[in-house]
Amino acid sequence: MTTSVPINGLSLTLNSPIDPDRLDRIVADLAAARPQRIVDLGCGWGEVLFRVLEAVPGATGVGIDLEPADTDRGRDAADRRGLTERVRLEVGDASAHRGTYDLALSIGAHHALDPDVGKALTALRGLVVDGGRLLFGIDYWLSEPPPERLEIMWGGATLAESRPLGEVVDAAAAAGFRLLDLHEVSQSEWNAYECGLVRNQEEWLLTHPDHPDAAGLRRRLDEGRREWLAGHHGYLGFAWLTLGALPGT
Numbered sequence: 001m002t003t004s005v006p007i008n009g010l011s012l013t014l015n016s017p018i019d020p021d022r023l024d025r026i027v028a029d030l031a032a033a034r035p036q037r038i039v040d041l042g043c044g045w046g047e048v049l050f051r052v053l054e055a056v057p058g059a060t061g062v063g064i065d066l067e068p069a070d071t072d073r074g075r076d077a078a079d080r081r082g083l084t085e086r087v088r089l090e091v092g093d094a095s096a097h098r099g100t101y102d103l104a105l106s107i108g109a110h111h112a113l114d115p116d117v118g119k120a121l122t123a124l125r126g127l128v129v130d131g132g133r134l135l136f137g138i139d140y141w142l143s144e145p146p147p148e149r150l151e152i153m154w155g156g157a158t159l160a161e162s163r164p165l166g167e168v169v170d171a172a173a174a175a176g177f178r179l180l181d182l183h184e185v186s187q188s189e190w191n192a193y194e195c196g197l198v199r200n201q202e203e204w205l206l207t208h209p210d211h212p213d214a215a216g217l218r219r220r221l222d223e224g225r226r227e228w229l230a231g232h233h234g235y236l237g238f239a240w241l242t243l244g245a246l247p248g249t
């Protein structure tokens with residue numbers, strides 16, 4: 001039995017909000033173009049990349065992430081899923097990566113390339129062949145949060161960190177991408193993600209109420225839940241954009 005507080009996120013399928021069945025439909029749509037070379041910038045433990053590789057036999061993929069714990073988790077999963085020969089997970093800074101790909105994935109991780117969404121999209125366009133695809137997952141403001149809500153969100157949250165969805169799509173067009181499909185996650189998909197992030201720690205609390213670390217964990221979880229429900233809940237959305245790279249841009 002685990003005796004120390006487990007790291008969070010172990011209950012999540014992937015580290016971004018979406019219903020896994022909806023993700024499969026997006027992946028099937030991408031797979032129809034038969035991409036052979038795939039890159040995932042800020043891949044986490046690689047779930048989206050693996051789903052695409054499973055949907056396109058023979059395709060190969062590279063995933064890059066700063067967090068060795070995530071790439072280790074991904075390598076174990078790749079092994080279990082028989083993908084080891086077709087995928088390489090690297091620990092590193094995605095902004096330094098160069099290459100040419102039929103499909104790029106950037107999910108909840110545009111800041112890995114640039115904090116400015118327009119500059120991140122321009123960098124992504126440089127990695128994708130003409131006519132290729134980008135799956136771009138990004139948070140955006142559903143409506144502008146008032147200062148009292150902004151104050152409660154994650155430490156130091158600013159209005160400039162996210163943009164309205166229309167501006168994100170305009171930035172994609174300016175970078176040379178056309179919008180092929182758009183999925184905005186529902187509040188229930190967000191809620192499942194927020195609960196999934198801490199679910200294994202909440203379960204641990206139920207079985208270790210008298211553990212010396214239990215009170216500290218409970219306080220951190222209570223504070224995190226306040227940041228979500230009294231902070232970004234209802235103001236921050238998350239969208240999955242399927243984008244096509246316009247030749248000549």
Ligand SMILES: C[S@@+](CC[C@H](N)C(=O)[O-])C[C@H]1O[C@@H](n2cnc3c(N)ncnc32)[C@H](O)[C@@H]1O
Pocket residue numbers: 014015016041042043044045046047048064065066067070092093094095106107108109111112113
């Ligand atoms: C919200 S997570 C999303 C992970 C994954 N794309 C998914 O949807 O499951 C963002 C990821 O970006 C990674 N990241 C942040 N900055 C990065 C950088 N400069 N280079 C590579 N990865 C980075 C983080 O380590 C984290 O795993």
